[in-house]
Amino acid sequence: MSSRYIAAIDQGTTSSRCMIFDNAGAVVSSVQMEHRQIYPRPGWVEHDALEIWANVETVVAQAMARLGVGPADLAAVGVTNQRETVVLWERATGRPIGNAVVWQDTRTSALVETFGRHGGQDRFRDRCGLPLATYFSGPKIRWLLDSIDGARAGAERGDILFGTIDSWLIWKLTGRHVTDVTNASRTMLMNLATLDWDDSLLDAIGVPRAMLPNIRPSSDVYGVSGGVLLGVPVASALGDQQAALFGQACFAPAEGKCTYGTGAFLLVNTGERPVASKHGLLTTVGYQVGAAPAVYALEGSIAVAGSLVQWLRDNLGLISAAPEIEALAASVADNGGCYLAPAFSGLFAPHWRPDARGVLVGLTAYVTRAHIARAALEAVAWQTREVIDAMAADSGRPLDTLKVDGGMTANALLMQILADVLDAPVVRPRVSETTCLGAAYAAGLAVGFWPDLAALRAHWREDARWTPRMDAGQRDRDYGQWKKAVQRTLGWQDGAGA
Numbered sequence: 001m002s003s004r005y006i007a008a009i010d011q012g013t014t015s016s017r018c019m020i021f022d023n024a025g026a027v028v029s030s031v032q033m034e035h036r037q038i039y040p041r042p043g044w045v046e047h048d049a050l051e052i053w054a055n056v057e058t059v060v061a062q063a064m065a066r067l068g069v070g071p072a073d074l075a076a077v078g079v080t081n082q083r084e085t086v087v088l089w090e091r092a093t094g095r096p097i098g099n100a101v102v103w104q105d106t107r108t109s110a111l112v113e114t115f116g117r118h119g120g121q122d123r124f125r126d127r128c129g130l131p132l133a134t135y136f137s138g139p140k141i142r143w144l145l146d147s148i149d150g151a152r153a154g155a156e157r158g159d160i161l162f163g164t165i166d167s168w169l170i171w172k173l174t175g176r177h178v179t180d181v182t183n184a185s186r187t188m189l190m191n192l193a194t195l196d197w198d199d200s201l202l203d204a205i206g207v208p209r210a211m212l213p214n215i216r217p218s219s220d221v222y223g224v225s226g227g228v229l230l231g232v233p234v235a236s237a238l239g240d241q242q243a244a245l246f247g248q249a250c251f252a253p254a255e256g257k258c259t260y261g262t263g264a265f266l267l268v269n270t271g272e273r274p275v276a277s278k279h280g281l282l283t284t285v286g287y288q289v290g291a292a293p294a295v296y297a298l299e300g301s302i303a304v305a306g307s308l309v310q311w312l313r314d315n316l317g318l319i320s321a322a323p324e325i326e327a328l329a330a331s332v333a334d335n336g337g338c339y340l341a342p343a344f345s346g347l348f349a350p351h352w353r354p355d356a357r358g359v360l361v362g363l364t365a366y367v368t369r370a371h372i373a374r375a376a377l378e379a380v381a382w383q384t385r386e387v388i389d390a391m392a393a394d395s396g397r398p399l400d401t402l403k404v405d406g407g408m409t410a411n412a413l414l415m416q417i418l419a420d421v422l423d424a425p426v427v428r429p430r431v432s433e434t435t436c437l438g439a440a441y442a443a444g445l446a447v448g449f450w451p452d453l454a455a456l457r458a459h460w461r462e463d464a465r466w467t468p469r470m471d472a473g474q475r476d477r478d479y480g481q482w483k484k485a486v487q488r489t490l491g492w493q494d495g496a497g498a
Helices: 049-067 109-116 137-147 151-157 165-174 199-205 240-247 306-314 324-330 369-395 412-422 434-447 453-457 472-487
Strands: 005-011 015-021 027-034 074-081 087-090 160-163 178-180 214-216 219-224 233-239 256-260 264-271 282-287 295-302 339-341 359-361 402-405 426-429 462-466
Touching (some): 005 049, 005 165, 005 434, 015 049, 027 049, 074 165, 074 240, 074 434, 087 165, 109 137, 137 151, 137 199, 151 160, 160 165, 165 219, 165 233, 178 219, 178 233, 219 434, 240 256, 256 369, 256 434, 295 369, 324 369, 324 412, 339 369, 339 472, 369 412, 402 412, 434 453
Parallel strands (some): 005 074, 178 214, 256 402
Antiparallel strands (some): 087 160, 256 264, 264 295, 339 359
């Protein structure tokens, strides 16, 4: 193959990135740009989809320029994206009919509560693998169709289209209206068994089929790009956490990873059949390569991880740049008795409590901003511990080793705290941005740039490892205090949500 590289577009919650990889899976160019976080009301979170598209065009062009290559040097491009975020746009003009509603947004609380009156939180779980929650796309679509004049009529005619961010970007790149099985599995509208939109779910939630994209495998050629990537095949789409699972080469059942970005997400491969969770986890599609059977996963979703550091920086002014939190937190030996439970958008796995809101407890005059910084890092770790415990309860197997990736893994103190609270080794791969890598891998498979999964697995290399050092008694005492803090988050928000 004459083309020497694979590109990946990673459209995340706070930024867009383009990374270019060589045949060995090594990063040869990377450019990233942040976009605005729009908060019209408490609990509402929006993005400007046109701003996101403009940033994507910019980072792609700059990543190629930095390497000194053009579209002809790229064998394919893959897309990975923030999941559950909803964009509605006009088929004729390609213009959004409003801001994107972000996965963190809780404006659908009352709607979700209404759905749950007939069958409870697990009303749709047997078909879509998901509990009723504001997190997922289906209720957001319904809210927008009910709230924007003419939107429902346009959607029923197929003049107004829905997409998660992958669909939006692929539409802008190729003009094709598609999504992949991983993103579709986060909408509450896809049947996990058939891998197609489920008419009973569409009817119950109130979403017209005519507005929905075609569901395709994760590794597949969807079309050829125009514009800045003129002539390059668009050959993969994966939700960001499934992309990280793929990038970490978790191709066998029981292999898993946890990604630390805006939120934190633990996924474990369960093979070619969906496994129902009894302990608050999600059943989701892990990936699908071409015509091969889909691979499923169990997932524990934590809403607030890296965004907690961003909040300390932007809202409280405790630090001026995100990397400063490590040195600040390391300047004290412990949290000074304070615990931060960041239920800013309710509690996700394993609790699924949309009524929860964040609390900072245990404050005394002794506590400084350094203690709060340490409590924030510990909050990320304790949330992971809750999800790991749920995963072990579902699988019957305790955690052996935790593979980690994402931007927060650069924080060595956080990684040590993780190993301590989990009482297990934490391992970071050489390429820590495995979300982009997974999208690149899937695109490369689709066009023959890499031959098979075994070739991808051979690329994985360990970069760093942290082992537990915490006394078991201290760990148990701290976990007990954390659980008390979590209890105090509950019941703050009435069912009206927004």
